[in-house]
Amino acid sequence: MSICSKPLLSLVQQRREIAHLVNAGQLMHWDKVTIMPKNGSKIRDEQKAYLIKLAHAKATSGAFKTELEKFVNLITGDVIYPNLPDHEARMLKEIWRDWHHAVALPNEFVEKLTLLDGEAYTAWESAKTQQDFKLFAPDLERRIKTAGIQANYLNPDSEPYDVLLDLHEPGMTQAQLTPLFDELKHQLKTLLKKIQTKSRPNVDFSQFDWPLDQQANFIKAVIYDLKFDLNSGYHAISAHPFETSFHPTDTRFTTRYNMKDPRPAILSSIHECGHGLYDQGLNPDWYGTPLCQAISTAMHESQSRFYEMRIGRSLAFWKHYYPLLQDHFHSNLKNISLNDFYSALNQVKPSLIRIEADEITYHMHIIIRYEIEQALMSGEIQIQELPELWNAKYTDYLEVTPSNDSDGILQDVHWSLGLFGYFPTYTLGSMYACQLYETAAADLPDLETQIQKGEFSTIREWLRTNIHQLGRARRSDELIKEITGKPVTAKPLIDYLNSKYTAIYNV
Numbered sequence: 001m002s003i004c005s006k007p008l009l010s011l012v013q014q015r016r017e018i019a020h021l022v023n024a025g026q027l028m029h030w031d032k033v034t035i036m037p038k039n040g041s042k043i044r045d046e047q048k049a050y051l052i053k054l055a056h057a058k059a060t061s062g063a064f065k066t067e068l069e070k071f072v073n074l075i076t077g078d079v080i081y082p083n084l085p086d087h088e089a090r091m092l093k094e095i096w097r098d099w100h101h102a103v104a105l106p107n108e109f110v111e112k113l114t115l116l117d118g119e120a121y122t123a124w125e126s127a128k129t130q131q132d133f134k135l136f137a138p139d140l141e142r143r144i145k146t147a148g149i150q151a152n153y154l155n156p157d158s159e160p161y162d163v164l165l166d167l168h169e170p171g172m173t174q175a176q177l178t179p180l181f182d183e184l185k186h187q188l189k190t191l192l193k194k195i196q197t198k199s200r201p202n203v204d205f206s207q208f209d210w211p212l213d214q215q216a217n218f219i220k221a222v223i224y225d226l227k228f229d230l231n232s233g234y235h236a237i238s239a240h241p242f243e244t245s246f247h248p249t250d251t252r253f254t255t256r257y258n259m260k261d262p263r264p265a266i267l268s269s270i271h272e273c274g275h276g277l278y279d280q281g282l283n284p285d286w287y288g289t290p291l292c293q294a295i296s297t298a299m300h301e302s303q304s305r306f307y308e309m310r311i312g313r314s315l316a317f318w319k320h321y322y323p324l325l326q327d328h329f330h331s332n333l334k335n336i337s338l339n340d341f342y343s344a345l346n347q348v349k350p351s352l353i354r355i356e357a358d359e360i361t362y363h364m365h366i367i368i369r370y371e372i373e374q375a376l377m378s379g380e381i382q383i384q385e386l387p388e389l390w391n392a393k394y395t396d397y398l399e400v401t402p403s404n405d406s407d408g409i410l411q412d413v414h415w416s417l418g419l420f421g422y423f424p425t426y427t428l429g430s431m432y433a434c435q436l437y438e439t440a441a442a443d444l445p446d447l448e449t450q451i452q453k454g455e456f457s458t459i460r461e462w463l464r465t466n467i468h469q470l471g472r473a474r475r476s477d478e479l480i481k482e483i484t485g486k487p488v489t490a491k492p493l494i495d496y497l498n499s500k501y502t503a504i505y506n507v
């Protein structure tokens with residue numbers, strides 16, 4: 001049982017019971033995408049949907065409301081119960097936020113959304129296969145309209161797109177985000193132009209075979225060193241890499257292997273491991289409450305990016321691990337130097353596909369989606385203009401132009417699922433990661449030496465103490481300011497990319 005004040009016991013217990021149901025549903029999903037036989041799919045979706053429905057019913061029940069209103073003004077979210085410690089008052093505010101989100105949408109609307117999700121996904125899939133945006137356009141239009149209605153239910157006083165941003169990154173608004181993204185865009189364009197005048201020796205990984213077992217053995221050694229606790233975690237294979245957690249003592253992630261190139265599996269495993277370390281670092285005493293939950297999508301992403309970018313893609317890391325990788329793939333790598341491998345790992349090449357992008361051009365993909373989402377939500381552009389606008393932005397920002405809708409406007413699934421305001425968290429997470437890294441490196445002056453020795457206990461502890469164990473006791477903007485002394489800026493990410501890539505490309 002948790003360590004909360006006595007009056008809160010019943011409310012916390014109800015939250016734990018809701019968490020049990022949600023986590024059972026998540027576990028069913030994990031099973032589905034890892035080892036479930038494919039014929040189980042239909043009944044599994046029904047089983048999962050039933051558990052989620054039960055969880056929602058509990059979260060919106062009269063019993064829950066009655067308990068919550070002893071402590072919180074249900075209209076404003078203000079805590080009215082006197083003399084609670086700060087973290088509990090904060091916890092109550094966050095419980096209210098969740099409750100408000102759960103009850104704000106009428107049941108008929110939620111049912112309509114679920115139905116629409118299914119239809120829009122199917123339309124997107126067939127439009128993508130047939131490379132024809134027109135087949136998806138009517139569903140997308142409906143999806144955007146319902147996103148606007150959803151925003152209005154949640155907060156009628158704010159601009160709809162700000163409400164959607166706030167769902168994924170509490171407190172974030174376009175007024176804060178646009179200047180950050182504009183600065184990043186401007187700086188990256190300049191850097192990209194310089195880099196494109198130079199070339200680096202490229203390694204053709206696809207000329208070799210990269211057996212799965214050897215890749216998996218190498219990755220196993222790395223995640224062990226990164227201090228992912230395998231007594232409280234599990235690592236598996238799936239078609240799309242992801243991480244999930246049911247409790248800090250049961251956190252799991254997956255890897256997808258490419259037998260023609262070891263880089264995606266290595267980097268994505270370190271990325272997902274970063275997500276896993278966050279969830280393992282949450283405080284289990286508060287399981288079921290916001291104090292045992294990650295702050296936001298962007299803060300979660302900051303932890304995965306911290307490990308992927310600042311550790312897994314660094315020269316210091318590969319000084320230690322390249323000899324080990326060479327041991328695993330001796331005949332493939334015996335004639336490839338550390339520097340050539342490192343350059344190949346960090347090769348910059350503008351492309352059409354977001355998920356294959358390098359560290360620099362990746363953010364252009366995100367900024368393009370952000371700008372288009374803003375224009376869509378504000379009604380500034382019409383649906384039928386989308387493919388053209390998309391292609392024009394790719395040509396302008398990345399100097400590549402899609403030749404069909406599948407590689408262009410239809411490439412991501414997110415909009416069919418109604419995920420508007422979600423893409424920005426990827427870039428925001430990278431900004432947080434770099435700003436946090438600067439402070440970590442100042443607090444731990446030998447951080448790079450430790451990375452070079454394959455020692456990661458101290459950095460895991462630093463992240464755990466400063467971020468993980470707090471749960472949602474702070475919002476991202478408050479925490480970033482508290483840890484780094486500054487509000488979030490684009491500068492640390494820009495500085496990192498500039499200094500790293502001017503060195504690699506000698507510009």
Ligand code: ZN
Nearest residue numbers: 271275301304
């Ligand atoms: Zn991630």
